[in-house]
Amino acid sequence: AQSVTQPDIHITVSEGASLELRCNYSYGATPYLFWYVQSPGQGLQLLLKYFSGDTLVQGIKGFEAEFKRSQSSFNLRKPSVHWSDAAEYFCAVGAYGGATNKLIFGTGTLLAVQP
Amino acid sequence: NAGVTQTPKFQVLKTGQSMTLQCAQDMNHNSMYWYRQDPGMGLRLIYYSASEGTTDKGEVPNGYNVSRLNKREFSLRLESAAPSQTSVYFCAVGGGPVTEAFFGQGTRLTVV
Numbered sequence: 151a152q153s154v155t156q157p158d159i160h161i162t163v164s165e166g167a168s169l170e171l172r173c174n175y176s177y178g179a180t181p182y183l184f185w186y187v188q189s190p191g192q193g194l195q196l197l198l199k200y201f202s203g204d205t206l207v208q209g210i211k212g213f214e215a216e217f218k219r220s221q222s223s224f225n226l227r228k229p230s231v232h233w234s235d236a237a238e239y240f241c242a243v244g245a246y247g248g249a250t251n252k253l254i255f256g257t258g259t260l261l262a263v264q265p
Numbered sequence: 266n267a268g269v270t271q272t273p274k275f276q277v278l279k280t281g282q283s284m285t286l287q288c289a290q291d292m293n294h295n296s297m298y299w300y301r302q303d304p305g306m307g308l309r310l311i312y313y314s315a316s317e318g319t320t321d322k323g324e325v326p327n328g329y330n331v332s333r334l335n336k337r338e339f340s341l342r343l344e345s346a347a348p349s350q351t352s353v354y355f356c357a358v359g360g361g362p363v364t365e366a367f368f369g370q371g372t373r374l375t376v377v
Contacts, residue, residue: 159305184365193269193355193368194308240307242366252323253298253357253366257307 152177152245156256163231164264171226171259173241182244183224184253185215189237197239200224211235236263267291271356271369278346278376286341286372288356296359297339298323298366299331301352308355314339346376 153176163169175181182201186194198209205217215226224241241256272287288297295316300308300323310323312331320331328350330342343350353373357366 156307193370194357194366195368196365199365252310252313254310255300255308257305 152243152252152254154241154243154254154256156239156241156259158259159257160260160262162262162264165233166230169226169228169231169235169261171239171241171261173224173226173256174222175224175241175243176222177243177245181224182246183215183217184242184244185209185213185224185226186240186242186255187211187237188240188258194240197226231261231263233263233265236261269356269358269367269369271354271372273372274370275373276375278343278374280347280376282346283342283344284346284374285343286354286356286374288339288341288369289337290358290367291337292358292367293336294358294364294367295336296366297333298357299329299339299341300355300357301325301350302355302371303352311341311354346374348376350374351376 155174184199185197188194197213198207200207200217208214213228217224238258238260240258245252270289298313299311302308309325314320314333317336332340353371355371356369359366
C-alpha cells in the first residue's frame with residue numbers, strides 16, 4: 151500500500167539557518183511526489199513537485215527537494231530560513247492508475263523559526 | 266476565478282444532526298477529493314472522485330457519504346454527526362498525473 155512517512159513531528163531552527171525536512175514514501179511504481187505548506191488557518195499551497203527527470207527540483211519561496219529512489223526519500227531543503235517560513239509542511243505521494251487517482255499525505259512537520 | 270470554494274467555513278453541530286459540506290471548482294479538473302485534518306494525523310482521505318459519476322472510498326470513509334453532482338461539485342454528507350467527526354475538512358481538486366492538487370480553504374466542524 152502507498153504511504154508517506156515524515157519522521158519529524160516538530161522542528162525548530164534559527165532564522166538564517168539551513169533546513170532539511172525528511173520524507174520517505176512507499177510506492178510500487180514511479181512516484182509522483184509533492185511538498186505542500188500550510189500556514190495557520192489556511193489551506194495547503196504547493197511548494198514543489200517531482201514527476202520525472204532531474205531529481206533535484208526547485209520550488210517557490212527558495213525551497214528545493216531531492217528525489218532519491220534508492221532511499222525512497224524526497225527531502226525538502228532551504229539554505230536560509232526566514233521567519234515567514236514558520237508553518238506546517240506536508241509531503242505527499244500521488245497514486246495513479248486505472249480508476250485510481252489518489253493523493254496520500256504524511257502526518258506533517260511543524261516548523262518553528264527562532265529569531 | 267475562485268478556484269476551489271468550500272461552504273460553510275465554520276459549523277457547530279449537535280451529536281446526531283446531519284449536514285452537507287459543499288465543494289465547487291471552476292478549474293475544470295476531473296478529480297476531486299475530501300480530506301479531514303486532525304492534529305498529529307496529517308490529512309486523511311475520506312472519499313475521492315476520479316471523474317464525474319464515480320466515487321471511491323479513501324482511508325476513513327465510515328460515517329460519511331459523498332455525491333459527485335457534476336464535474337464542478339462534490340459534496341460530503343454527515344448523516345448522524347459524532348464528536349469523533351470534529352475536524353477540519355478540506356476539498357481538493359486535480360492531483361492527477363502531471364498536475365498538483367489545489368485545495369479549498371477548509372471547513373472547521375465541531376460536533377458537541
